[in-house]
Amino acid sequence: xxxxxxxxxxxxxxxxxxxxxxxxxxxxxxxxxxxxxxxxxxxxxxxxxxxxxxxxxxxxxxxxxxxxxxxxxxxxxxxxxxxxxxxxxxxxxxxxxxxxxxxxxxxxxxxxxxxxxxxxxxxxxxxxxxxxxxxxxxxxxxxxxxxxxxxxxxxxxxxxxxxxxxxxxxxxxxxxxxxxxxxxxxxxxxxxxxxxxxxxxxxxxxxxxxxxxxxxxxxxxxxx
Amino acid sequence: xxxxxxxxxxxxxxxxxxxxxxxxxxxxxxxxxxxxxxxxxxxxxxxxxxxxxxxxxxxxxxxxxxxxxxxxxxxxxxxxxxxxxxxxxxxxxxxxxxxxxxxxxxxxxxxxxxxxxxxxxxxxxxxxxxxxxxxxxxxxxxxxxxxxxxxxxxxxxxxxxxxxxxxxxxxxxxxxxxxxxxxxxxxxxxxxxxxxxxxxxxxxxxxxxxxxxxxxxxxxxxxxxxxxxxxxxxxxxxxxxxxxxxxxxxxxxxxxxxxxxxxxxxxxxxxxxxxxxxxxxxxxxxxxxxxxxxxxxxxxxxxxxxxxxxxxxxxxxxxxxxxxxxxxxxxxxxxxxxxxxxxxx
Ligand SMILES: Nc1ncnc2c1ncn2[C@@H]1O[C@H](COP(=O)(O)OP(=O)(O)OP(=O)(O)O)[C@@H](O)[C@H]1O
Ligand SMILES: [Mg+2]
Numbered sequence: 001x002x003x004x005x006x007x008x009x010x011x012x013x014x015x016x017x018x019x020x021x022x023x024x025x026x027x028x029x030x031x032x033x034x035x036x037x038x039x040x041x042x043x044x045x046x047x048x049x050x051x052x053x054x055x056x057x058x059x060x061x062x063x064x065x066x067x068x069x070x071x072x073x074x075x076x077x078x079x080x081x082x083x084x085x086x087x088x089x090x091x092x093x094x095x096x097x098x099x100x101x102x103x104x105x106x107x108x109x110x111x112x113x114x115x116x117x118x119x120x121x122x123x124x125x126x127x128x129x130x131x132x133x134x135x136x137x138x139x140x141x142x143x144x145x146x147x148x149x150x151x152x153x154x155x156x157x158x159x160x161x162x163x164x165x166x167x168x169x170x171x172x173x174x175x176x177x178x179x180x181x182x183x184x185x186x187x188x189x190x191x192x193x194x195x196x197x198x199x200x201x202x203x204x205x206x207x208x209x210x211x212x213x214x215x216x217x218x219x220x221x222x223x224x
Numbered sequence: 225x226x227x228x229x230x231x232x233x234x235x236x237x238x239x240x241x242x243x244x245x246x247x248x249x250x251x252x253x254x255x256x257x258x259x260x261x262x263x264x265x266x267x268x269x270x271x272x273x274x275x276x277x278x279x280x281x282x283x284x285x286x287x288x289x290x291x292x293x294x295x296x297x298x299x300x301x302x303x304x305x306x307x308x309x310x311x312x313x314x315x316x317x318x319x320x321x322x323x324x325x326x327x328x329x330x331x332x333x334x335x336x337x338x339x340x341x342x343x344x345x346x347x348x349x350x351x352x353x354x355x356x357x358x359x360x361x362x363x364x365x366x367x368x369x370x371x372x373x374x375x376x377x378x379x380x381x382x383x384x385x386x387x388x389x390x391x392x393x394x395x396x397x398x399x400x401x402x403x404x405x406x407x408x409x410x411x412x413x414x415x416x417x418x419x420x421x422x423x424x425x426x427x428x429x430x431x432x433x434x435x436x437x438x439x440x441x442x443x444x445x446x447x448x449x450x451x452x453x454x455x456x457x458x459x460x461x462x463x464x465x466x467x468x469x470x471x472x473x474x475x476x477x478x479x480x481x482x483x484x485x486x487x488x489x490x491x492x493x494x495x496x497x498x499x500x501x502x503x504x505x506x507x508x509x510x511x512x513x514x515x516x517x518x519x520x521x522x523x524x525x526x527x528x529x530x531x532x533x534x535x536x537x538x539x540x541x542x543x544x545x546x547x548x549x550x551x552x553x554x555x556x557x558x559x560x561x562x563x564x565x566x567x568x569x
Contacts, residue, residue: 111322114287114394115336115384116312129326210326216370 004181016189018165022078022153023146023197026085030146031139034090038097039131043123051098055091063088063149067156076157078164084156088149089142096138100131129210133217136205140198147194151186234264234424235298235391237284242293244279244449253279254290254449261441263298264422268439270432270472276449277428281394284426285314297392312336315385315393315423319400322381323369329355330365333384340388354383359413375406382414386421393425400429411437432473436461436480444469458484462553478552482513487530490516490551491541500529500542508533509540517548 005012041051063084070080104127112126128135151169153159160166171178171186178186206214237260244254253276261267269277282288284295286307295302302310323332333354334347342350355362358379369377378398385393399407415438418425429435435442436457444452444460446468453465461481464470474480488509505523507516510533520528526545532538 107318107320107322108324110287111316111318112324112335114282114285114311114314114316114318116308116310116339117335118308121339126324212324212326212328212368212370215368216325219370 001181001185004179004185008182008185012168012171012186012189015160015166015168015170015186016193018160019147019150019153019167019169019190020193020197021165022081022158022167023085023143023150023193026082026089026146026150027139027143029082029086030089030093030142033086034093034138034142035097035135038094039101039123039128039135042098042101042131043119043127045102048098048102051094055095058087058091061087063152064155067152071156078158081150081153081156081158081167084152085146085150089146092142092145093135093138096141097131097135100134100138101127103134104130130213132209133205133213136201136208140201140205143197143201144194147190147197151190230386230389230421230423232389232391233422236263236296237261237267237392237424237426238296239280239283240294240296242280242283242290242295244276244283244288244290252291252449254283257293257449257451259443259451259454261424261426263424265440266418266425266427266438268435268442269426269428269445270430270435270442271445271452272447273430275445275447277430277445278396279449280445281396281426281428284392284394285311285316312339312388313390313392315387315390317378317381317385317393317395317398319397323377323384325369328366328368329360329372329380332369332380333387335384336387350387351383354386357386357417358383373406374402375410378402378410382417391423393423395425396428397430398427399434400431407434414438433480436473436484444472479514479517481552482517482548485513485551487511487513487516487528487543488540490543490547491530492543492547500527500539501525504529504542506531506536506539508536513548513551516543517545520545520548 038051041047066087067080067084070083074080074083101123108130109122109126112122117125150167151172153167154169154173158164158167159170168186168190171182172190175183239257239259242254242257243252245252257280259267269280271277279288283290284297284302286302297310297314324335327335330348330351333351334342337347337350351365352362355364360376360379360383364372364376364380369380372380378401381398385395399410402410411434427435427438429438439457441454441456442460443454446452452472453460453469458481460469460473461477461484464473464477470477486509487507490513491509504525504527505519506529507519509530511519516528516530520526528543529539530541530543532540
């Protein structure tokens with residue numbers, strides 16, 4: 001295993017970078033779409049069937065089958081695997097954002113409305129700041145799922161080529177060529193990537209959560 | 225705004241035959257409600273749980289829209305002005321969760337000023353002024369709500385509602401979550417404050433004693449949002465419109481009524497009618513009739529000597545047990561004779 005590592009180290013690093021880029025692109029698209037829709041539907045506190053059903057339907061799609069269908073529709077490549085990963089990550093982020101915003105105390109929201117805040121002012125100044133911790137929990141989960149699934153890029157025809165980074169799927173999806181050791185080492189790199197990213201997301205969550213919310217949470221958790 | 229805390233005293237609020245039926249319900253939550261709150265008065269809304277107090281209050285800032293009738297603030301209909309402008313010009317205080325936990329106290333107080341586009345300096349200056357007004361230390365400005373006690377939070381809630389010096393305030397059980405001592409304190413302070421700023425206030429409470437203390441007028445609602453009686457505390461206690469109101473204000477309404485008046489209002493100048501015996505108990509002129517009665521009972525005497533507030537040696541006159549008893553009943557012309565209330569006899 002040490003042998004495999006030292007023989008392939010720079011290649012592993014490049015593939016991990018590609019894996020990270022692929023996961024990150026899918027995650028960012030999912031965050032933009034998922035948080036927007038989830039938070040707005042949550043704010044309306046109506047059309048919840050939309051958020052929940054859309055989430056459930058997307059989640060029921062097996063990623064590999066989706067890749068196969070999209071090969072027929074749009075062909076091989078980066079777009080194919082990115083769409084597949086977005087379909088995986090989006091429902092997690094969307095339902096979390098929806099739940100986070102609907103979970104904001106109704107009394108507080110009504111106080112905001114009573115004071116003359118308009119809908120978007122309520123969403124941005126009251127609901128989202130209070131919903132950040134739960135939204136970020138969804139983003140973190142989605143990141144881990146995405147990294148764990150991105151190796152399927154190899155089946156979507158996205159592999160290392162000149163001008164293309166590829167993913168750890170190059171190794172994980174090729175056990176006959178790389179051997180069990182290779183698959184295990186590549187999987188370990190993917191796990192490290194997942195944890196690193198999750199750690200960074202936690203840091204981002206801390207930075208984004210308003211001080212007052214942190215204080216009220218620690219106050220709530222302090223022993224009586 | 226300058227040093228003066230308030231430059232915009234209250235304006236009249238009028239409900240004209242207002243009816244509200246929630247969608248999908250057969251009976252109205254507010255049924256043909258008509259009442260006028262004079263400018264600068266506190267109107268307490270009391271009634272049973274589900275009686276429509278909160279609904280009636282929210283109709284004013286249109287958090288809930290009514291089906292029929294009209295509500296006028298300072299003579300103009302609440303539906304004739306922009307809903308956002310209407311709400312920003314009405315102070316709104318609710319129980320518990322009113323404050324935004326993610327904002328500092330200063331930012332909480334500055335919410336409506338910010339919405340109205342005040343400059344940062346002006347908002348800061350106003351926050352300083354308001355913290356003073358609600359008697360909170362200036363170093364609270366940078367703290368967060370979770371770092372304040374319930375009573376302090378409620379003071380901030382008051383300050384926030386007063387931020388743009390609105391003529392009208394809506395308060396939904398604002399002191400309901402506080403312990404009795406803090407509640408009493410903050411009630412007193414609010415009354416003192418109200419003496420200065422003279423806002424028109426709609427104050428929802430389910431506590432009749434709080435209503436008697438706070439309300440210039442009290443509106444008693446019954447189940448179904450029907451107005452049972454509207455009047456001063458003295459009117460409600462002295463002549464409840466019916467058994468329901470009599471029941472609601474309590475069997476001890478005679479005693480409560482005695483709490484509304486002071487000994488000095490009842491004093492007869494010594495020597496005119498009753499020369500007080502030398503051993504008669506004394507009580508200050510600023511004591512309530514209820515206190516006087518209690519002192520009288522404790523002493524076994526039938527006459528009280530009333531003294532000057534600052535000088536307990538100066539007797540300003542006397543009050544007899546009969547006078548106190550009369551005070552329970554007088555100016556109660558509308559009292560229905562068929563209603564017998566326990567404790568009144
Ligand atoms: N959003 C709503 N939709 C439907 N019905 C409602 C709604 N809000 C209140 N009601 C009903 O209207 C009636 C009056 O409610 P309201 O909240 O005004 O009572 P309240 O006097 O404030 O009671 P409490 O003392 O419990 O606060 C109740 O029967 C209640 O169930
Ligand atoms: Mg209520």
